Amino acid sequence: MVEFQNENSFEIKEKMNQSQIVILPIGAVEAHGPHLPLGTDNFLAERLSQKLAERVKAFVLPTLPYGQVWSLRNFPGSINVSNNSLISFLVDIGESLYKQGFRTFAMVNGHLGNQTALKEAARVLYESCPEMRVFYFFYPGMNKAAAEVRENSSTHNTYFHACEIETSYMLYLAPEFVDMDKALTDIPNIPMHADSTPTPWEEFTETAVLGDASLATKEKGEYIIETALENMVKIIEAFKVEGL
Template identity: 80%
Template structure:
């Protein structure tokens, strides 16, 4: 159910039928020559829609800006601070809580948003004690990706505009992928990038971290379906 298309006369009754709200959270940043700037928004939004079907939830309007400090110097990237993002999420969560929602699931399409989502969830844990708050980023994807990838990951945490993320797009938003422009760029990421502020311009000029040419819809579907199953189980659980 799309929250923004409800009207104020009917939404109160709708919330009584489903007290689960899903917020897609993305970013605007470089994703190589074959993917659009809004890749993370598209992935978060379409992933949220599939999840909502599984758990009978509302999908809130997508939050389209994120913390993209590492890629802020690339053309097209729009960066907001962790504090701004965290405060925004807390405000949204508290508004949902006051309207009767009991589950708030943030579906993240951009790794850099992670710290802000976690901090927001902690604030909401204190301020909204009767609302469960989740912050999801493709749960279970690491094992699933290792099973289908044909090239070694450039980094043990990062994946970006590569074989994996491009496969996600081919499954969830294929109309926005131009595989004729897909490239192979497997940078040597220095060890200090894990322990110091390191703009990605230091090790990539494309924002691609892998072989995007190897992406397929089938790989994307395999990983995404596992992530959806894991998210649905967590939301439906009574932990």
């Protein structure tokens, strides 16, 4: 693993000749209940990226710390960036990396709300950087792994937030930022229309916690995170074998 920002321009070229894989951690600043920090998604994306980089011998870029948090934008501390802004930023970064000679660009996302922008940016880069493979990862394979270890049923079929699962991630990847004494249980009734029309989360939660955070453990987080890591490595390595 090479921390990109710690390098200097006199030595970076030789290291780039040894690896053409670069990873961008992407997070967000938003409410995560009383037991997790506003930067939870940043810590998760950054530390997951570092683990991935160690396994595929990649560069890790500085974390992109702001994301699309429309659903939680009205909670204290949340900072929202539009999808359009995020897409433009990611395309600019990707095209710059392409010109530098990188041929695998993996965006490691710590915040579900970013995923639409990442996918759209990857599609733009598919056209503008035809020789670069772009990935947008969000814990691939986590649903099956989470179902195997969780003690409480999921509040929503897609969302997980500051709950048993995400808190477990933090206990594994960034435990120093978790205060389990403040972990609470909030199992909101998420209305069906939330999947079909814009619905700010304050309509169904006052805490931004979607589940029972008190059930979180480091062991659960490790199992799910390591599953996701194995899947990311397999995907990247598969394309390396094919010469892409």
